[in-house]
Amino acid sequence: MTVDESNAADERMTVSVRNVGGIERASVTFEPGITVVAGENASNKSSLLGSLGAVLGGSPPPLRGGAETGSVTLDLDGEHYAVELGRQEGSADDDAAGRTLVKDATPYTTDATLVDCFVRLDEDNPVRRAVVDGGDLHELLMRPVDTEAIDAEIDRLRERRAKLDERIADLDERADAIPELEVRARRLRERRDEVSDRLESKRAALAETDYRAAAEATQDLLDSLDDTRAERERLRDRRDTKRRAVESLRDDLDAVEAELSALDADLGGESVRSRLDAVDDDLSALRERKGRLDETIDALRPIVEVNQALLADSRLPEGFDEGEVVDRLDPAAESITCWTCGQSVERADVREQVEAVQAILRAKREERSSVEARIEECRQRRSDLETRLEERSDLEDRRRRLEREIEDRERTISDLEERIDAAEERIRDLEADLDEAEADDDLLERHREVSDLEYERGRLERELAAVGDEIEAAEAAATEADSLREERADVDDRLDDLRDRIDRIEREAVETVNECMERVLDRLDYDGIERVWIDRRHVDGGTVFDLQVVRTTDDGAVYRAAVDTLSKSEREVVGLVIALSGYLVHDVSATVPIVVVDAIEMLDAERIRGLLEFFDEHARYVVAAALPEEAECLRSRFDTVSLESPEIATQ
Known part of the structure; x- marks a missing residue:
């Protein structure tokens, strides 16, 4: 470890502190690996490590007594991070006045939960406190998992699945009509072809009729009759088109009315x-x-x-x-x-x-x-x-527009009906005139048959076109239904994944804690402790992590014991290991490759060494505080810096 070394490489980590805790100014550069910060009690080891935890993204440390501002900076991997501290303003009766607060910050990470629970392992670490005081380990280890967001996503996906089911059912119902529609289309084509054959036959027979015997007035009447019948068919086509448009507009109007009703229903009927x-x-x-x-x-x-x-x-x-x-x-x-x-x-x-x-x-x-x-x-x-x-x-405006449009089209339909009636009356008059003109009955009958067959063929072709549109829509519905089924399957997979995610993390947390605990206890060699592990239990719809202890007697007998039979130092070690397990479970090293360890005075040098070496397996930097006696024993193995050096801190 070096202090204020200007040519430090990028892989080194430099922390500078001003007016924090008992520190007036300090700047320390850490090499990757383990660094022990040595000092007697009240030598500001905790102030330095707390400052490092703050700039990494954790809770802010207290300002130095008498100082109105302070700061912590971190230089790591070519990037600069900083936290600016100040005091809460307020009157004398304001309980919050004078408290330390963050004025500005660009921390290493904005996830304070990760840092406070699994990076800054000091005496106030919530996981350590939970082990010592019997707190809720499940809540702490699962805290980084946003269970509320997962539950909200599950609800959203369930709602989406219900809508997909409703839409698929509607599409399937439309697609199920394809066979029936195809039968109708086939029969309509057959009838149209039959009518077309008859029409061509009648036209050929009419073309062979000798018109020379017919009077010119009769020929004019026949031409007028053909024209009027053709006009009647055009009017009928327009009327039918308008009717279909009105039906579509009424569907839109029903949808608008439903939306308005839904708005009113949400307010309990109140406007x-x-x-x-x-x-x-x-x-x-x-x-x-x-x-x-x-x-x-x-x-x-x-x-x-x-x-x-x-x-x-x-x-x-x-x-x-x-x-x-x-x-x-x-x-x-x-x-x-x-x-x-x-x-x-x-x-x-x-x-x-x-x-x-x-x-x-x-x-x-x-x-x-x-x-x-x-x-x-x-x-x-x-x-x-x-x-x-x-x-x-907006909905009421749209409803009014639809109602006006429906009224306009219905007036047009009414006008077309009147014109169709007038055309039919004109046809009857022309037929009567032909009767009075004593036109050839056979000629009149042939004209009437041709006209009727032309109308029938036109009607069949329109109906066939409408059925064809229905078949296309039904086939499109079937295609859409298949696509939505794929989406629904994906929704089901995502729901299964979300339901399993919390369970997987809980199982992984328990397995990681138990594995780490076994390895650390083996390294630290605590007499009388055979095993410490976590049991995962489901209680009243929730999950509980129970800490279990198995001890051995002097004669080698094994028995299960209460957690409070562990000494304070043993419980502190257990808390540290569980916190590190959370570091592993939540892959914190990918976010913060640093572990800060404080308040381990209850451990001797050999156990400190074993604990720190275990931490070193999982973090790029391990910074730990130790008393001078233990630090001296560890100096040969780890980088060591003393806060009593005037180069580092000035009080």
């Missing part, structure tokens, strides 16, 4: 506007309440501050007229002159009243915080309702 008005009323009342609380707090705060100053200094604050009030205490009687009434009162009475006002002030601040939270909640509800109101307005 969006009425609900929005109610929220506005609540918001107005809460803002008024907050305003009154602000006035009360603003009135109480100076009373507390003035009386606190009076109690502390026996003098009035600046700005008060000394001619109107007495500004000195009566030391003999421990009384002071009240600056509000001018009467002499006991200091204890003033302090009691100040504490009462402080309690009221705290209660008002808490109430104001609650009111502010409710105001924010109302604002969010109002925003949601405004979005719904906008959605409803």
